[in-house]
Amino acid sequence: MASLLEEFEIHPISAPLFSLGGHPVAFTNSALFMMLAIAACTLLMVAAMRPQAVVPGRWQMLAEKIYDTVADMVDSSAGEKARPFFPFIFSIFTFILFCNLFGMLPGSLAVTSHIIVNLAIALTLFVVILITGFVRHGTHFLKLFVPSGVPVIMILPMMIIEFFSFIVRPFSLSIRLFANMLAGHILLQVFAGMVAGLLTAGWLAGLSVLPMLANIAITGFEFFVAFLQAYIYAVLASVYLRDAIEMH
C-alpha cells in the first residue's frame, strides 16, 4: 500500500550533474515539471501571438485574454506606476498557474505543493520589493512602518508589530498556495483510496461509486482552485508591490 505522501516525493531522474556546497544536484522530477510549465507557457504565448491578426483567432484570443486579465489586475492592485513590474507579476502568475495545472495530471508532481518552491518565489518578490522601496524612497521607505494617527507612546510597539507583519508576508503568501495544493491533492488521494478500499471489500463494492462521484466533483474543484490560487498569489504580490511603490 503506497504511503499518502509518496506522490509528493522528489526523485532524481538523471545522475548528479554538479555539486553545490557539497550536495550533489541531479535533474529531478520537480525540475522537470517546472521546466514543462515554463515551456508550455512560453509556447502558448509565443505561438498563439504569431499570426498577429487584428481580428484574433482562437489561440490569439486566449493569449490576449491572459495578458489582459493580468494587466488589469496589476493596474488595479498595484497602481499605474507599477507598469514596469508587469512582466515580473505576469511570470509569477503564469508559472504558478501552469505548475498547478500540470500537477493535476495523473502521475505528475504538483511542484507548488512543495513549500520551498512557493517560498523561493515569495522571497524573490520580497527582495524586489525591498530594493524597489529603498531605491525609490531612500530611508523614507521606513515610514511604511509608522501607521498614521497613532499616539506617540504607541509608536515603538506599533513599529515592531508592523515590521514583523511586513516580514511575515512572504510566508503567508507561500503557505496559502502550499496548503491549498497539498490539501487538494491529499483529498483526491484519500477519496481514490476509498474507492479502491470499497472495491476490495466484497459486498460493499457497489458503494464505491459514491467516493468516485465525490472525487469527480473534487477534481473539478481542484482545477478551479488551481486558477484561483494563482490569481490570489498574483493579486497579493501586486498589492505588496504597491506598498513599496506608493507607500500607502
Place this chain on the structure above:
Amino acid sequence: MEETVDSEGEKLKNLSERIDQAGSKPPVDQGQGAGRNVGFDFVGAVAGGGIVGALLDHAFGTTPWCLVGMIVFGFIVGIYSAWRSMQNKG
C-alpha cells in the same frame, strides 16, 4: 420612440458605471474567499514567527526560548494583521 432610445442609452451608461464599480474589487475578496485569505494571513504570521524564532535560536543557541517567544509574538501579529485585513474589507 425617442423615450425608449433614451432609456436604453441611460441603461447602457449605468451598465458601464456598474461594471466599473463591480470590477474594482477583486472577486476573491468578496464572499467565500475573504475568510480563507484572512485565515492564511494569521497562520502565515505564526509560521513566520516560528521560522524566525528557530533561526534566532540557531544563531544565539537559546533553544527553545526564542522559538516559543517568536511563536507567541507571531500569534499577536497574526491577530493584528487579520484584524486590519478585515477592517479594510468589511
